[in-house]
């Protein structure tokens with residue numbers, strides 16, 4: 278029986294409670310919504326119970342600091358995101374905020390203070406569900422917000438700028454959330470479910486992430502001409518939805534040919550009538566690879582094909598890019614420390630790359646980052662069947678505790 282059995286079941290209880298904070302009867306929590314407010318308040322309460330001081334920054338990220346005895350100490354950030362995809366799981370993101378709270382709770386209950394501050398962060402937007410972007414929370418810390426993002430609108434036409442003022446914030450002040458002295462950062466560690474089948478296949482509870490694939494996201498708009506489904510001959514149509522269908526299949530085949538992953542996950546159709554030829558269709562594109570140049574070559578090939586389909590179907594084609602993040606390597610020193618922590622915890626270290634994007638990609642711009650993956654059932658994620666085992670959470674808590682002890686040792690000998 279380890280010290281973290283009870284803590285692990287506490288994390289599972291928290292995940293269930295947080296999973297119920299949703300705008301629907303399934304898991305769906307979006308940036309700057311009432312549910313985001315409720316989630317921040319709930320997690321802040323758990324952070325305070327664990328001995329943290331809490332606050333929110335100008336991007337509505339939630340912070341909890343477990344202070345060092347030395348007020349001028351540097352800070353190590355642990356965290357992940359509190360937002361979800363629509364009809365997602367209860368662990369993607371949330372585990373990486375709640376597991377550190379459980380370990381800090383252990384330190385607090387044993388009156389253990391570390392030589393550095395532990396800052397736990399719950400990012401408000403990583404998925405980009407509401408505004409089609411992504412990493413908005415973590416990119417506020419690195420000062421990467423673009424002015425034009427103010428006009429990013431959600432499905433009801435509410436802009437990011439309006440949503441921020443509704444939340445009591447101001448888009449104009451987002452620059453204040455930027456971490457201005459990265460030298461004060463010892464690093465960042467994100468615990469996250471693997472969202473893939475590798476750890477389950479190797480029968481391992483945790484893994485060390487080597488690199489995170491780069492991603493680009495777009496909206497494509499196809500302009501046809503709406504018409505009567507009964508009277509317009511097939512050869513005279515400018516059917517935006519039929520053109521999109523051919524384009525989406527082309528995305529799939531070209532991605533496979535290049536060996537990258539490309540997904541059309543969202544589609545809108547106008548006027549969307551059963552007896553009306555489609556006039557306008559919009560679909561998303563998410564394309565990724567651990568090799569940025571290969572990803573960009575694949576995108577260029579896809580774009581050329583879509584343009585030729587648009588031409589022979591006599592439909593218009595325009596597109597906007599909403600996100601671009603290059604592949605990120607995790608810091609070798611932190612990977613080595615995580616490997617040592619896994620050995621100290623009597624588990625077998627295993628390294629793997631991440632096909633999914635994470636906040637660590639953004640934070641890598643300002644400090645060393647590492648990620649610890651936790652095994653999840655059949656690698657299922659972005660799906661209500663996403664699930665993890667309490668004993669794997671316990672393993673992650675034991676490893677995180679060992680990691681913090683190793684970091685304390687290193688910090689105390691070098692400071």
Ligand code: HGY
Pocket residue numbers: 403404411632633634635
């Ligand atoms: O899309 C992703 O890779 C992450 O889950 N946001």
Ligand code: MN
Pocket residue numbers: 362369404659
């Ligand atoms: Mn996700």
Ligand code: MN
Pocket residue numbers: 358369370403469634635
């Ligand atoms: Mn995630």
